Amino acid sequence: MTSQSYYVPAQSRWPILASIALFLMAFGAGSLINAMSADTGGGSGLIMLLLGSLCMGLILTGWFGHVIDESRQGLYSDQMDRSFRWGMSWFIFSEVMFFAAFFGTLFYVRTLAVPWLGGEGDKGVSNMLWQDFSASWPLMQTPDMDAFPGPAGLIDPWHLPLLNTLLLVTSSVTVTIAHYRLKQDRRSQVIGWLALTIALGFAFIVFQALEYAEAYDELGLTLHAGIYGATFFILTGFHGMHVTLGALMLVIIMLRVIRGHFEPDHHFGFEAVSWYWHFVDVVWIGLFLFVYLI
Amino acid sequence: MGSVEHAVSETEQHGPAKGITRWLYTTNHKDIGTLYLLFSLLMFFVGGCMALTIRAELFQPGLQLIVPEFFNQMTTMHGLIMVFGAVMPAFVGLANWMIPMMVGAPDMALPRMNNWSFWILPFAFSMMLSTLFMAGGGPNFGWTFYAPLSTTYAPPSVTFFIFAVHMMGISSIMGAINVIATILNMRAPGMKLMDMPLFVWTWLITAFLLIAVMPVLAGVVTMMLMDIHFDTSFFNAAGGGDPVLFQHVFWFFGHPEVYIMILPAFGVVSEIIPTFARKRLFGYVSMVYATSSIAILSFIVWAHHMFTVGMPLAGELFFMFTTMLIAVPTGVKVFNWIATMFRGSMTFETPMLFALAFVVLFTIGGFSGLMLAIAPADFQYHDTYFVVAHFHYVLVPGSIFSIMAAAYYWLPKWTGHMYNETMGKLHFWLSFIGVNVTFFPMHFLGLAGMPRRIPDYALQFSDFNMVATFGAFLFGFSQLIFVYNLVCCIRSGEKATARVWEGSHGLEWTLPSPPPYHSFTEPPELDKNNTGQS
Amino acid sequence: MRCNRRALLYAGFFYAPLASADWQLNLIEGATEISRSVYSLHMVIFYICVAIAVVVFGVMFWSIFWHRKSRGAKAAHFHESTWIEILWTIIPVAILVSMAVPASTTLIQMYDKNNAELDIQITGYQWKWRYQYLDQDIDFFSNLTTPADQISNEAIKGDNYLLEVDRPMVIPAGKKVRFLITSNDVIHSWWVPALAVKKDAVPGFINEAWTLVDQPGIYRGQCAELCGKDHGFMPIVVEVKSAEDYQLWLQQQGALKLAQQQSAERDWSVEELMSRGEEVYKQSCLACHQAEGQGIPNVFPALAGSPLMNETVDEHIDVVLNGRSGTAMQAFAEQLSASDLAAVITYERGAWGNQGGAVSVQQIKEMLKE
Ligand code: HEA
Ligand code: HEA
Ligand code: CUA
């Protein structure tokens, strides 16, 4: 074990600043959303939210920049590297659990709640309250069509979603190739493969946006369209946000590669982002199966 | 090993910075631990004052002090603040202080993130408390915030409540990641997992629970937010959702959460009892397995909070059986503690008194938990004061007593001064009496049929409510003794030795009291006497 | 009270000096076979816990007493034993199994909903219960009747303080009655301890429960799930009648219904409407909109001085009849008779300085038809 030198950073003002920024974001978002719901215009909330996000962006840039500097000064030992690895792995695990909550929701409504409302199973008497309703999945007909008008149509899994699946799976492969090239210290190729990965990622996001537009404009598949729409958008929506975040991180990594940051045997920043990217990919496979296909 | 000096950056070498920036910018596990502990004490008093408000209103039947609307806000805030503001941060504070010292590390694995985990909390709680002053009042739907009372029917401030929960979640997850990374990566060379003190073990498992369930809580409040503001129907049957779905997701978080509040307590008690019994902990290995089993089981018992929601029979039976099973590993722990005391050589300093009271009163709380686990009987107990009695027995003389025990146990180490033993004993006995006078009668109230979360009650419940209120004030004000003792200890306590207690064991006691700013700048040599198995 | 005295025996240990005869310390045995088996289950698990406690705490206090350092005890060195760990794993498992068996039996019994002779749909409202007898065309609401001045400590509290209602649920003795429990707004929970029935009322879903009470009597309970401001003020009263009395009650209900219809037909003077309206207001509206129509700022809107009460008649009637979705304002069209609706609306438009003018029963009936 080489625990002799563990780098304990000096005092830092990043965390407290980040806390303040986070507070501004949360309070701003809260005020904004409340104002929107009450139709009273959300001026101050919006300003707070934007200010908070801006600060957060700057802080994170500064903070990570600082960490990168330290790393490049060689202050970090192997042990430190392992701490980062554990940190990133458990962070991804927490993200997995976040998605698990929504997948659990999807399974629960599909296999229990909706059939009960439709008169099947142990609590089928509930159908007394919704006599015109019968269960089906995807749920086109909601129990109360006035309150939640069900969707008129569905996304065809074999078009955009299939394309998106291919894009993401491919991007997982390309990022792995980039990683191998990095280990072989072939910079220009690393940059090329990374650029390709990023392009695939952004293509995914663009298609997802097109899909949303179609859902809203043509299919009546909205957040308001009952539980199918709700689960559809919460799962794909949070996944989309994660893809966006992952793609941004890839961009940063690419810039760092361009600046010549990583060593063939020492490039945890790169690996962390590629883990994240694989995670986003795996979640998508789950989505494609359970949201679109089955 | 000169490289160590080099590695600890310039300003850090010579101890803490001066002034307020020491606390705002700190990356030091001890400073952050102190911040957590003080924050938790403050929240304990805030939440306690709310409890006293509740108890004062319930002193007599009829509405006298506050209106029902406000009563509900008090109940809700009391639960939330005690759980997320008092107990959890206290254990994180203890983890920060003790884990690096116990595993022989210079600091936590990720010191800057450590600071961030803490400093999110004051902001999150300011936001949550500020809801009390908003139009329409604060959250009034119970700490379990069941939909649709917390969605369609909630006051507008619920939006801020949701974001406050998100912030606490971020803080807890980062804190837990740090703990895990420290334990897995920062142990002194040669310290195997099975050499770790039990406090470290229990925290390792707790951190795992935290990372697994806090995101689920974040998920469920996000769905609430969507239902409230973005027209979704997760918890609304009209669109194909189900209000009970909320409860499933909430309790998938909520039940592991209660073990998050008790496993570190088990760890603390497993440190203290061997010390004052002057005998090695009995059954170390089985303690580790028992703790792990509790954690694993905790994921498959959640619906025991929902026996009355109308689950299918099979579900009801499944959750009843799994819940009952938890009594087995918990029993193993209790038996091991008692076997540790058996044929020891015991003395009864304040930490030991709190630890012993913990064993007895937690077990009583566990027994009522077991009774609640019996589904048909739970139909009668559910949502009555019997449940309130159960969880206060496991939380107040459980978690809170263990925190007190830990504070007295390690205070001399932290401050370098002894606390006043007489005052400590007085604090203990008044708390012990107060806690029982407050919460024991609640068993009777519950069995006699008093529902929880009501501001006014039928006449047959009058007498015991009066007793409980009396006890609550006794218990509450006794805590001021602790504060006084704490202040005296820091300012003018007798000098403490490095070992402090005759029977102390483990690495933290090899450091001077108070320990140097960076605990182990050089990895300590391990021997049989300073690992967890000792 | 046999059970009370027994309860005192074991619990009085802690509170012996405080105990007095009329304190109820334990669960009641209740009035049904199910409630009695729940009671005995409760006692069994309780005694098992006490027995374990005696053994465990016994050993602990033995050690505390005999193995004190001050008595010169020297610490022994043993610190593990596999067989004893196995032993104290297996014995608890066995004890648990012995609890699980009777528990499962009782639970399975409780879930047997077949062969009910009477179906009653129970719907929770903030903060009252509605009982609909599915085959009998009986449908009524059940409200708390404890006067406000008792709650605010201005009057002596009655015997059934907070546990009294205007119209109790009535069921026949000796017959299996099935409850279909649901809710109109938030989750409530219908609980009568003597029947050992507690089931959540979940909006949009129906939960089933049943009871079979052997003796006539009056059994009281309360809502058992936090449902908002007046969660503590929505009691349940079940009146169990003998078969003959139950038949009589059914007939009365028919007559009552007729009288209600007639009162909607006849002409009401404004004074009559105002005085009837005040009663209805107290029963149905006061909890939120408060005694002086002042509401609770930002929670429940004020009625005094509200434009709705002073100008727009139709909109006012519409809100009362159909409620306001997304808020706590309920639809009263089904809850109140046409004449009561006219009365309460007239009252709201004439009280607390409002100048909206009266509405007629006829107006209401027309709006109801739409
Ligand atoms: C620290 C917190 C904590 C802990 C440790 C526990 C521990 C347990 N709890 Fe508790 N519980 C809460 C906190 C906690 N609980 C809270 C906060 C609530 C209410 C939430 C709300 O609604 O607001 C609650 C509610 C609650 C309910 C729901 C009640 C209801 O709402 O109707 C149930 C039901 O099964 C339950 C069961 C248990 C069980 C079986 C244990 C077991 O872990 C206990 C195991 C311990 C023992 C059994 C004692 C020691 C064992 C022996 C000496 C061995 C021999 C014993 C036997 C073989 C019997 N708890
Ligand atoms: C760890 C958690 C924890 C702790 C420590 C406590 C501590 C206490 N609780 Fe708590 N309680 C909960 C968790 C906890 N509770 C939860 C989760 C609920 C459920 C909420 C819900 O239903 O949603 C609950 C609900 C609850 C209720 C039921 C409310 C209801 O159903 O309506 C009651 C009633 O008596 C109660 C009482 C108390 C009391 C008297 C204490 C005492 O131990 C408190 C001790 C008092 C103090 C520490 C105060 C000290 C202050 C002073 C002495 C004043 C000095 C002043 C200054 C310095 C300014 N609690
Ligand atoms: Cu209805 Cu509580």
Ligand SMILES: [Cu+2]
């Ligand atoms: Cu639980």
